[in-house]
Amino acid sequence: MTVTTVKPDSAAQAADAVRWALSEGTPLDVAGSGSxxxxxxPIQTAYTLDLSGLSGVVAYEAEELVLTARAGTPMAEILPMLAERRQQLAFEPQDLGPLFGRPEGQGTLGGVVASGLAGPRRISAGSARDHTLGIEGVNGRGDLYKGGGKVVKNVTGYDVPKxxxxxxxxLTVLTELTVKVLxxxxxVRTLLLAGREDAGAVAALTAALQSPYDVSGAAHxxxxxxxxxxxxxxxxxxGAVTLVRVEGFGPSVTARVAALKEELGADAVLDRDESLAVWREIKDVAFFCPLPNPPPLTQGRELDSLPRPAGEGWGGGDDSRHSSRHVWKISVQPSEGARVAESIRWALDADLYFDWGGGLIWAAVAPTPDAASAIRGALGTAGHATLVRAPENVRTTTEVFHPLPDPVMALSRRVKESFDxxxxxxxxxxYAGV
Incomplete structure (x- = not known):
């Protein structure tokens, strides 16, 4: 199929494009950078609405902790600008481009919000939804509208941005967004516990999260x-590595790390640079990305003298093995995480790791026809699973997002119909038909 790209450079042009598609009865593939x-x-359509032309920061009120930008604004522009003012998007937006074989840093603010993804700090700071204050966009009727505001107290009625x-x-072609920054x-420091098996690691992460020490990351x-x-x-x-992150003012971090190290029996503490590097790997699912040109090693301190692991260098072996695997994001009750992981390993050839204190499992699974049923069968009613990376033919025939109960699906269809x-x-x- 030949695909025609329509690239508006204003919200008014985006609305015109939607009205044209509506008049022609033709669907649109709405995309930012496509990362x-x-x-x-997969969407079967002859037209792509490319929003990357809607780019630029409209207002950055650092003192008010608010940023407004057009939907196609690259995150590679936004994040450094925030860093200059020692601010951040606290939910740690993921950069999944490399997971799909694309260069890093190509995501847009609209894509971050539309996908609703968040990194390791979700357990303490919430998701993208919790940091979205206002939106402007075009609904499926071709109406250009606004929702929300620039401060939480100004949001009344139905919370459309969420x-x-x-x-x-x-539901909507997003053209502009207002988000909260912090x-x-x-x-930042990270406690490292070596050699814990899954159940023991999750127990340690639970203890850390339930402690008074304000943990902002917990992974195994x-x-x-x-x-x-x-x-x-x-x-x-x-061997296995369990990681607990502590952030904040320097003296506070030092005191909390010392207390947690004693309580958890940690084997080492990663410094700031090491912490930033490993949590970025966890956030962006870098362990399951193809790495043809591995980056330089981040030098360790306390464990730098330990033997080098076997495999093809510090990348841990055959990268092609992971690039061909299907990647699943599995949300589960933390208390069930170790059991679900073991069930998946028993049924499938899978590598996996835990985030969110054991409540999130990322799994790279060898392609098999029964992978979806095996993973969702292992979950039972304990959570839900999303197929994040797989070839198009697999995503066409597999429920990518976890199947919804009939009442929830009926509600989703009504919401879709009201906007589009x-x-x-x-x-x-x-979902099919939604």
Whole structure:
């Protein structure tokens, strides 16, 4: 199929494009930079609405902790600008481009909000939804409208911005967004616990999260995944690695790390640079990306003298093995995480790791026809699973997003119809007919 790209450079032009599509009865593939095009069900359409031309920061009120930018504004522009003022998007937006074989840094603000994804700090700071204050966009009727505001207290009635987060462009063509920003931590340290098996690691993470020490990251890397880290202190352990992150003002971080190290029996503490590097790997699922040109190692301190692990260098072995695997994001009750992981390993050839204190499992699974049923069968009613990376033919025949109960699906269809009655915006991206 020949695909024609329509690239508006204003919200008015975006509205004109939607009205034209509505008049022609033709669906639109709504996209920003396309960095997450591989996430979701394939869309069969002859027209792509490319929002990358809607770029630029409209207002950055650092003192008010508010940023307004057009939807196509690259995150590679926004994040450094925030860093200059020692601020951040606290939910840690993921850069999944490399997971799909694309260069890093190509995501847009609209794509971040539309996908609703968040990194390790979600357990303490919330998701993209919690940090979205206002939106402007075009619904499926061709109406240009606004929702929300620039401060939380100005949001009245139905909270449309929250609804847009995680809707994957199926409800509205986002043209402008207002998000909350927060101060960046002055310092960060990570406690490292070596050699814990899954259940023991999750128990340690739970203890850390329930402690009074304000933990902002809690992850567990089984041995095969830890070996793929480019942080020397992590890869050099030669076994499983459990990680607990503490952030904040320098003296506070020092005191909390000392207390947690004693309570958890940690084996080492990663410094700031090592911490930033390993949590970026965890956030961006870097362990399951093809790495033809591995980055330089982040030098460790306390564990730098340990033996180098076996495999093809510090990348932990054959990268092609992971580039061909299907990647699943599995949300589960933390208390069930170790059991679910073991069930998946028993049924499938899978590498996996834990984030969110054991409540999130990222799994790279060898392609098999029964992978979806095996993973969702292992979950039972304990959570839900999303197929994040797989070839188009697999995503066409597999429920990419976890099947919804009938009442919830009926509600989703009604919401879709209220915003996009003719079904022209990313039809079927999440569920057939939605």
């Amino acid at each position: 997450k095009r591989g996430l979701g069900r 609804l847009m987060a995680g809707s994957f462009g199926t 101060p960046a931590p002055e310092d 890397l089984p041995a095969a995944v830890a070996a793929r880290s480019h942080v020397r202190a992590v890869a050099a352990v030669g 009655p003719c079904g022209i915006l990313n039809p079927g991206r999440m």
